[in-house]
Amino acid sequence: MDVLDLSRWQFGITTVYHFLFVPLTIGLSVLVASLQTAWHRTGKTQYLRLTHFWGKLFLINFAMGVVTGIVQEFQFGMNWSAYSRFVGDVFGAPLAMEGLIAFFMESTFLGLWIFGWDRLPRRAHLAAIWLASIGTVISAYFILAANSWMQHPVGYRLNPVSGRAELTDIVAVLTNSTTLVTFPHVIFGAFATAGAFMAGISVWQIARDRDAAIFRTSARLAMSVSLVAALGVAVSGHVQAQIMTEQQPMKMAAAEALWEDETSAGFSLFAIGDVENGRNSVNVQVPNGLSLLATNSLDGAVEGINDVQKRYEAAYGPGDYKPVVGIAYWSFRLMIGFGALAALLALAGLWLTRRGRFPGGPWFTRIALLGIGLPFLANSLGWIFTEMGRQPWTVFGVMRTAAAVSPGADVPSVALTLVGFTLVYAVLAAVEIRLLAKFVRLGPDHESGPEPAPAAAALSY
Amino acid sequence: MELTTIWFILIAVLWTGYFVLEGFDFGVGVLLPYVSRDEADRKLVVASIGPVWDGNEVWLLVAGGATFAAFPEWYATLFSGFYLPLFLILLALIARGIALEYRNKSDSTQGWDRTFFWGSLAPAFLWGVAFANIVRGVPLDADHEFTGNLLTLLNPYALLGGLTTLALFTFHGALFLALRTDGELRQTSARIGRQAGLAAFLAGGLFLLLTQLHDPKPATWATALVAAAGIAAALALIGRRDGWAFTANTVAVIAITATLFGGLWPDVMPALDPANSLTVANASSTPYTLGVMTWVAAIFTPVVLAYQAWTYWVFRRRLTAPQDQSPVREGS
Numbered sequence: 001m002d003v004l005d006l007s008r009w010q011f012g013i014t015t016v017y018h019f020l021f022v023p024l025t026i027g028l029s030v031l032v033a034s035l036q037t038a039w040h041r042t043g044k045t046q047y048l049r050l051t052h053f054w055g056k057l058f059l060i061n062f063a064m065g066v067v068t069g070i071v072q073e074f075q076f077g078m079n080w081s082a083y084s085r086f087v088g089d090v091f092g093a094p095l096a097m098e099g100l101i102a103f104f105m106e107s108t109f110l111g112l113w114i115f116g117w118d119r120l121p122r123r124a125h126l127a128a129i130w131l132a133s134i135g136t137v138i139s140a141y142f143i144l145a146a147n148s149w150m151q152h153p154v155g156y157r158l159n160p161v162s163g164r165a166e167l168t169d170i171v172a173v174l175t176n177s178t179t180l181v182t183f184p185h186v187i188f189g190a191f192a193t194a195g196a197f198m199a200g201i202s203v204w205q206i207a208r209d210r211d212a213a214i215f216r217t218s219a220r221l222a223m224s225v226s227l228v229a230a231l232g233v234a235v236s237g238h239v240q241a242q243i244m245t246e247q248q249p250m251k252m253a254a255a256e257a258l259w260e261d262e263t264s265a266g267f268s269l270f271a272i273g274d275v276e277n278g279r280n281s282v283n284v285q286v287p288n289g290l291s292l293l294a295t296n297s298l299d300g301a302v303e304g305i306n307d308v309q310k311r312y313e314a315a316y317g318p319g320d321y322k323p324v325v326g327i328a329y330w331s332f333r334l335m336i337g338f339g340a341l342a343a344l345l346a347l348a349g350l351w352l353t354r355r356g357r358f359p360g361g362p363w364f365t366r367i368a369l370l371g372i373g374l375p376f377l378a379n380s381l382g383w384i385f386t387e388m389g390r391q392p393w394t395v396f397g398v399m400r401t402a403a404a405v406s407p408g409a410d411v412p413s414v415a416l417t418l419v420g421f422t423l424v425y426a427v428l429a430a431v432e433i434r435l436l437a438k439f440v441r442l443g444p445d446h447e448s449g450p451e452p453a454p455a456a457a458a459l460s461y
Numbered sequence: 462m463e464l465t466t467i468w469f470i471l472i473a474v475l476w477t478g479y480f481v482l483e484g485f486d487f488g489v490g491v492l493l494p495y496v497s498r499d500e501a502d503r504k505l506v507v508a509s510i511g512p513v514w515d516g517n518e519v520w521l522l523v524a525g526g527a528t529f530a531a532f533p534e535w536y537a538t539l540f541s542g543f544y545l546p547l548f549l550i551l552l553a554l555i556a557r558g559i560a561l562e563y564r565n566k567s568d569s570t571q572g573w574d575r576t577f578f579w580g581s582l583a584p585a586f587l588w589g590v591a592f593a594n595i596v597r598g599v600p601l602d603a604d605h606e607f608t609g610n611l612l613t614l615l616n617p618y619a620l621l622g623g624l625t626t627l628a629l630f631t632f633h634g635a636l637f638l639a640l641r642t643d644g645e646l647r648q649t650s651a652r653i654g655r656q657a658g659l660a661a662f663l664a665g666g667l668f669l670l671l672t673q674l675h676d677p678k679p680a681t682w683a684t685a686l687v688a689a690a691g692i693a694a695a696l697a698l699i700g701r702r703d704g705w706a707f708t709a710n711t712v713a714v715i716a717i718t719a720t721l722f723g724g725l726w727p728d729v730m731p732a733l734d735p736a737n738s739l740t741v742a743n744a745s746s747t748p749y750t751l752g753v754m755t756w757v758a759a760i761f762t763p764v765v766l767a768y769q770a771w772t773y774w775v776f777r778r779r780l781t782a783p784q785d786q787s788p789v790r791e792g793s
Contacts, residue, residue: 056566063562066515067555073525077540078547081606084540088533089746096530097757099523104765108516108772115512119775167750406541408606417548424552428559435566 004405006414007079010421012387014071016380017425021065023379026140026187027194028058029133031225033126035218040126046214053444054198054218059114060435064428066107071421073099079414083394083404090156090167091146094174098142106135140190141183148178150395151386152247158398165398178247181240188232189339189382193375195226196342199349201440203368206358210443216353223349230343237336238293245294248396249303250312250321251389254328256290257283260304265290273325278306316397323391331385335378342374464751465741468531469729471758473722475527479520480588480630481714486514488634488657490557490581491627493574496638496649503574505780507564509641512776514561516769518554530754534605534744535729542599542607546587546614553583585630586623590614593622596672596724601732605739618671625668628661629692629714636695636710640703643779651700658696658710665692665717672724681723688716 001009032055039047073095076084084092112120113128120128149156155172156165167173202219206212245252253259257271259279267289272282291300303311305322312321349368352359394401489510497503510517529536540547557580564573597618600608635654639647669685691713698706725731730739745751 059562060566063559066518067558070518070522070554070558071551073522074540074547074551076529077525077536078544079541081537081541084529084533084537085605088529088536089750092526092528092530092533092536092746093750093754096523096526096754099519099526100757100761100765103519103522104516104769107519108765108769111512111514111516112772112775116775166747167753170750170753406537406544406606407604408541408608409544413544417544420548420552424555428555431559431563435563439566 001411001415003409003411003414004402006411006418007405007409008401010079010414010418011075012384013418014068014075014421014425015387016383017429018065018068018072019379019383020376021061021068022136022140023186023190023193023375024061024197025058025065026133026136026190027192027225027229028054028061028197029129029136030191031194031198031221032058033129033133036126036129040122046217049211049444050214050218056439057197057201057436059110060432060439062110064432067428068425078417079406079409080394080404081406081408083399085164086399086404087149087165087395090149090153090165090173093167093170094142094146094149098139098146102135102139102142104135106132106139109135137187140186141179144182144186145174145176145179148176148182149173151244151390152176152178153395153398165395177243181236181243185233185236185240188229188236189375189379191225191229192233192339192342193379195222195224195229195346196372196375198222199226199346200368200370200372203349204365204440205443207362207365212358214444216356216358219353220350223346223353226346227343227350230339230346233339234343237339242294242296245302248390250305250308251323251328251386252294253303253305253308254323254325254389255332255385256302257325257329258290258302258304259306261301261307262304263291263301264288264299265294265302267293268329271329273329275322275325319392321392323389328385328389331381331388335381335385338374338378338381342371342378345371345374464748464755465531465745467755468527468745468751469722469726469741472524472527472531473718475520475524476722477715477718479517479524480626480718481633481711482517482520483514484585484626484630484714485633485637486510486517487581487585487630488632489638490577490634491585491631492634492638492650492653493578493581495653496635496646498645500570502646503570504565505642505646506638507561507577509638509780511561513772515558516772518558527754527758531746531751532729532739532741532744533746534739538601538605538607538730538739538744539595542601542609543591543594543614545611546591550584550587550591553580553587556580557584582627586627589623589626590619592626592721593619593668593672595730596721597675598731598733598738601730601734601737601739603737605730605732605737605744618668621664621668621671625661625665625717628657628664629710629717632657632661632692632695633707633710633714636699636703636707639699640707641780643781647703647779648700654699655696658692658699662689662692662696665689669717669720672720676724678723681720684716684720684723688713688720691716 032051035047035054036051038044039051109128109131113125113132116125116128153165154176155167155169157168158164159166198218199222202215202222205215206219241252257268257273257280258265264287266285266287268283268285270282270284271280274281288298290302292298294300294302305325309321313319345367352364390396392400392402394404489506493503493506497506525536528539556576560573560576560580564570564577567573594614599613602608632654635650635657638650639654642650666689669688673682673685691709695706695710695713698709727742728738728740729744732738
């Protein structure tokens with residue numbers, strides 16, 4: 001492997017890993033803030049106990065998101081210095097805004113929330129968790145604005161002298177159509193993630209009959225949130241795919257394994273591609289499905305890989321403009337599949353637990369616990385699709401990934417950091433899961449260290 | 462004032478904020494095994510920075526992001542050139558953050574405390590190494606790519622810079638602990654703090670002297686003298702007037718950072734061959750980007766400073782170990 005491959009693996013591993021924690025942080029922070037609000041409004045202790053229980057799991061997860069996020073801020077410069085030089089003028093702005101506007105807010109107010117149970121007036125303490133949650137959402141917006149610029153660069157010009165991208169319109173960058181549709185998709189995805197997490201653990205608690213009453217509340221809340229979020233993910237994802245068909249036709253053609261331009265294109269359910277010859281050997285389709293999804297019309301024209309390749313050659317010169325079709329196709333399908341399965345589980349869960357019911361037998365708990373993994377898989381596959389589907393570009397139509405890597409980087413150094421980050425992250429994953437499991441098992445009202453503890457609030461600094 | 466000047470100063474301010482604030486966090490981590498007698502002490506030491514360390518670390522992230530936006534060439538050269546030291550710093554910060562957050566949630570704290578110690582010591586040392594190299598200059602080619610290797614960065618002057626920040630931050634942490642705790646812990650912190658302060662004075666004095674002899678400027682002579690005076694004053698006041706001692710060393714940290722950035726100006730990364738140096742002019746973004754970012758900074762920086770200051774106000778009281786079984790409480 002050369003420096004480029006190693007750097008791509010490192011970016012992929014560290015970023016997908018970081019994004020395991022991010023959606024859970026975003027979704028759970030809002031759910032915890034909502035539970036605390038419910039306590040604030042009603043004064044019922046069940047809401048306070050739920051706030052503490054879920055708050056603790058939220059903090060364990062949040063810490064991982066924070067520390068893995070540090071790497072994200074620096075690795076553009078470390079491994080992608082040519083990219084950083086080329087786009088810094090445009091791409092650096094949303095990143096710096098994220099730090100100044102969002103990071104400070106979420107970490108400062110979260111510190112106040114964790115340690116402020118007995119130091120702040122109740123209203124101010126409630127405001128602290130809301131401000132921290134809002135910070136995480138704002139943070140997502142700026143990062144998605146930066147990423148969307150790589151998918152669909154706007155508001156810039158190429159300086160012919162320096163050969164670099166220069167910002168000409170910050171409003172255009174921050175209101176990029178790609179950002180506006182990606183943001184709700186990611187935020188709904190975050191709620192689906194937090195919903196599945198909360199639902200799975202709540203069901204497990206009910207099944208072992210530990211504080212079943214309060215966990216019924218969080219189970220029903222979580223399943224409802226999951227269901228609504230799944231609908232939001234589907235609608236925003238549909239709009240996003242239509243925009244992508246227009247902005248990055250190659251990515252969507254690869255996602256559908258559609259080789260030639262077609263009108264009345266079918267939606268592929270299962271295909272085995274023959275990439276060499278640019279066709280599918282097997283393809284099971286829903287007739288006219290793709291045309292309908294992509295263009296809102298049964299006989300709409302959709303571009304195919306081979307034809308887009310010819311068009312790109314004419315526009316950008318000779319070269320291979322195809323992403324790895326198999327990865328684009330399957331990551332896209334599996335993302336949708338896992339997401340849809342999570343939605344079905346939430347719906348089934350709501351039905352099975354209606355009006356105080358709870359299915360006996362271990363199968364329900366087992367499925368609910370396994371269901372926690374579904375949104376995480378869907379999130380990861382979504383990012384793998386959108387980033388790998390953009391290849392060979394790092395900034396679509398403007399800069400190729402091969403030209404973005406640090407020219408001074410050497411194989412031993414990058415290999416060392418790739419292995420180093422991966423090992424440390426693997427250890428941390430084991431530690432985090434063990435810790436989460438421990439606190440799930442301990443249940444609510446368990447006290448430890450200087451964390452929020454209602455019973456001994458006066459003593460818990 | 463030119464926008465590039467404003468952004469050079471702003472980035473210097475962000476690093477200063479980072480060193481002042483995370484400086485004492487690092488110091489607390491380095492001192493943890495030396496000042497605490499038992500688990501109750503250790504809990505208290507960790508709790509002293511518990512509410513604020515994460516917010517303090519954001520100063521680094523914003524410094525990184527601001528450098529990316531305002532001086533992309535600086536960001537690209539610095540972080541790709543200092544690849545391995547930065548990797549070590551990142552690993553240390555990751556391990557340290559997790560140790561801080563997970564120690565009180567785990568059954569065994571020993572491993573986490575060791576992680577916290579090394580995760581604090583390594584960056585406290587390595588930031589000094591990095592900044593010494595930035596100020597002294599490194600080999601860069603005409604495309605501003607770093608052409609040295611790890612050993613280029615580990616020269617005696619840079620190692621002295623590392624010792625300086627390590628001793629200075631340890632002293633800063635001791636002053637912070639003396640300010641935030643009481644009783645025996647406060648006395649021990651002051652006692653160990655004196656040694657760290659003396660080391661900071663000697664290493665820092667020599668480091669700043671060498672820096673000045675290399676590139677003497679009247680303004681940085683002044684800031685270097687303020688730094689020395691600040692450490693000396695903190696040494697004189699430690700254990701008696703905790704608030705003033707901490708303030709004096711805060712002034713010293715500010716003055717040292719100002720000396721380094723003052724020495725750097727108008728370069729941002731001098732090259733051994735001056736023709737290849739990165740300067741505020743050739744490393745910067747366009748005036749439009751700098752203008753946009755100036756507005757953002759002008760609006761949000763005061764807000765951030767206000768709520769961070771409020772956090773310190775909320776957690777201003779000294780921590781004491783209570784008589785009952787509960788771990789830590791805030792005294793009045």
